[in-house]
Amino acid sequence: MRKVMILGTGPAGLTAAIYLARANMNPLVIEGLQPGGQLTMTTEVENFPGFPEGILGQELMDNMRKQAERFGAEFKNGWVERVDLSQRPFKVTVTGMGEVETEAIIIATGASAKLLGIPGEKENMGSGVSTCATCDGFFYRGKKVIVVGGGDSAMEEANFLTKFATEVRIVHRRNELRASKIMQDRAKDNEKITWSLNKTPVEVISDGNKVTGLKVRDNETGQEEVLEADGIFVAIGHRPNTEFLNGQVETDEMGYIVVKPGTTETNIPGVFACGDVQDHKYRQAITAAGTGCMAALDCERFLEGSATHDWSKSL
Known part of the structure; x- marks a missing residue:
């Protein structure tokens, strides 16, 4: 039994992992088919804040992963074959691991450019x-x-x-x-x-x-x-990586996960979505990281059962 699983290791998933690990939630992070997400396919990233000289996409993602590991996030190489979201704890079948039960899930599987x-x-x-x-x-x-x-x-x-x-x-x-x-x-x-x-x-x-x-x-x-x-x-479009959900989470006509406005909450309590898997408009590393932070905070609030938590003091 895991407290929370994060599916995906792009800027959204890794930011969520950093926040949840710092909150002693010990997240289990499933790396997916492309560890690091789309940034690993780019060379130099010049528009991510904090790097005035730019930084290689792979290096940026490696640094994010190390930061999450430093605080206690656990990473497993593999991909999600299927999920059962019909009741909690949720069941997630991961290649090489079998079935894992978890109280909450953060979906950060991104979108793939066609x-x-x-x-x-x-x-x-x-x-x-x-x-x-x-x-x-x-x-x-x-x-x-x-x-x-x-x-x-x-x-x-x-x-x-x-x-x-x-x-x-x-x-x-x-x-x-x-x-x-x-x-x-x-x-x-x-x-x-x-x-x-x-x-x-x-x-x-x-x-x-x-x-x-x-x-x-x-x-x-x-x-x-x-x-x-x-x-x-x-520029022939993107495809959100949501096939493995098998229609269990609400999506729009393009397949992007629908979240409650101003949050990362899906139609299933305890399941959250962040990054490009729910954003077909901006699709930037910094916006993905921002929603990753939101998902971690939403997830912690859900698990603690507190709707009035003061995040600025705890994190």
Whole structure:
């Protein structure tokens, strides 16, 4: 029997672990398929407060883990196969551990960016291929970039990147965009944005050290060409990692966990959600860490049965 389990080790899960470990809750943290979360796929992180010179994504997550371990958090390598939330204590089946019972659960399993699945994409992730313009746009100041996608997020990413890049090319496999009219108009009115519609990405081209372009196929003629670029931003959406819940926790139409406004509480008492698994708007390391703190405080309050606890004095 565990007092609390944390599922996921991104900024949200690790921040929750730090707070709960300091509160002597001895959390059990399940690392998941990608220990450290999406930040481990990036190179330098320059917008996390407290690091004026920047810090490597992997190093930042390693430091967070060490901090949680220092206060007594226990980490287990593996992933959650299934959960039973029908009654407390909850039952969580973890690869390599079997079934574990727990009084409370914090879900911090994050969201995975949808990828194109083409050669050169994963190999160059973090060194020319990105899924976050807000995170990596600064590194492409004065360069040419490509944004792949036709929805609102792609238009938003393209417009944002024009603050840094000299040219932003939008590549979409259809002639028509899925984005709302206002987002389309905003992109079309931007002089820095060029268009390559009805073209399917085929391969990310690299010289072995850095990305140099994107090979695309014209859907009408079948002809292939290489579009030169220093960076490629894949903006075809995210998928929250909630499949293992098997519909037991309320989610929205996109699969993101629904929480009570102003809290991290789900529709099931004792189950909390934080980070990108419940946030499809901001998706930043610092906002994930913030909700991780909230989840820890919400969880401790739940376990202690106190609704009027003064957190500033105890933590």
